[in-house]
Amino acid sequence: MQILFVGDVVGEMGMEMVDQYLPLLKKDLKPQLTIVNGENATKVGRGINEKLFKQIMKDGADVVTLGNHAWNNADIFDFIDDTKKLIRPLNYPGKDVPGNGYCELNINGVKAAVINLQGRIFMEETDDPFAKIDELIMHLKAEKFTVIFVDMHAETTSEKKAMAMYLDGRVSAVVGTHTHVQTNDAHILKKGTAFLTDVGMTGPDDGVIGMQYEPVINKFLTSRPNRFEVETNGDGILSACLIDVDKKDGHAKKIRPIMISQYQPYQS
Structure with missing residues (x-):
């Protein structure tokens, strides 16, 4: 089974890149499961x-994942409970949290699950993601789910790698989001789980992780608050990865990063 995962969609340019390239990627790669992280998709780069x-x-997504900006757009509360295909982090704290932290799918007879987790280092307080996913995996394994994909939305590389190694052999893939820069460490862990520290972002390439660069630089220079706005000019980038999973045992066989940018034009 091929899984296509597209990284954090940022602002209008990110949506344009998805609209332009996701149908082409699906046509050429023919994934059975397509996941897109959309937590920065609004014009202001926060929420959906x-x-x-x-x-x-x-445009072709089967599931849309979120992250720490899930609640930044209040409109989400009007529709997140009505769809199982939009998921927020599983380990959000409190009772009666809107929406779901994972999605169950049946893909040509194969039971698959997509899970959204959020890290705790340098992030808002959440419940323990390790404990929460342990509980969920016990349920999924009891229900004979074979393919399990985890979007690990976290700030630090250590927390993402720790989660991947903790889940090695129990899930098909752990792919990081949130830091918006695609890392060069895509590989299969020893027990069969695919891992990539960060899949990267989809949006403006001529800014600082999607934002206009001048206010960001000014904040570094002055240590004073600056209002960050999404870059709307220049070229776009689409970051993704393609994972090949054995549908019988759920172990990953291959993971390949994908990047479409001004330096790496799309080639069918």
Whole structure:
């Protein structure tokens, strides 16, 4: 089974890149499962709304994951409970959290699950992601789920790698999001789990992780607060990865990073 995962969609340019290239990627790569992280999809680069969610699904996503900006757009509370294909971090604290932290799918007779987790280092307080996913995996294994994909939305490389090694052999893949820069460490862990520290972002390439660069530089120079706005000019980038999973045992066989940018034009 081929799984295509597209990294954090940022702003209008990110949506344009998804609209332009996701249908082409699906046509050429023919993945059986397509996942897109859409937590930065709004014009201001924080949160998602129903219109953008539906557009990402129309472009070819089967599941849309979120992250620490899940609640930044209040419109989400109007529709997240009505769809199982938009998932927020599983380990959000509190009772009666809107939405779901994972999605169950049946893909040509294969039971698959997509899980969204959020890290705790340099992030908002959440429940323990290790304990929460332990509980969920016990349920999924009891229900004979074979293919399990984890979007690990976290700030530090250590927390992402620790989660991947903790889950090695129990899930098909752990792929990091949030830091918006694609890392060069895609590989299969010893027990069969695919890992990539960060899949990277989809959006403006001529900024600092999607934001206009001048205010970011000014903050570094002055240590004073600056208002960050999404870059709307220049070239775009699409970051993703393709994972080949054995549908019988759920172990990954191969993981390949994908990047489309001004330096790496798309070639079918």
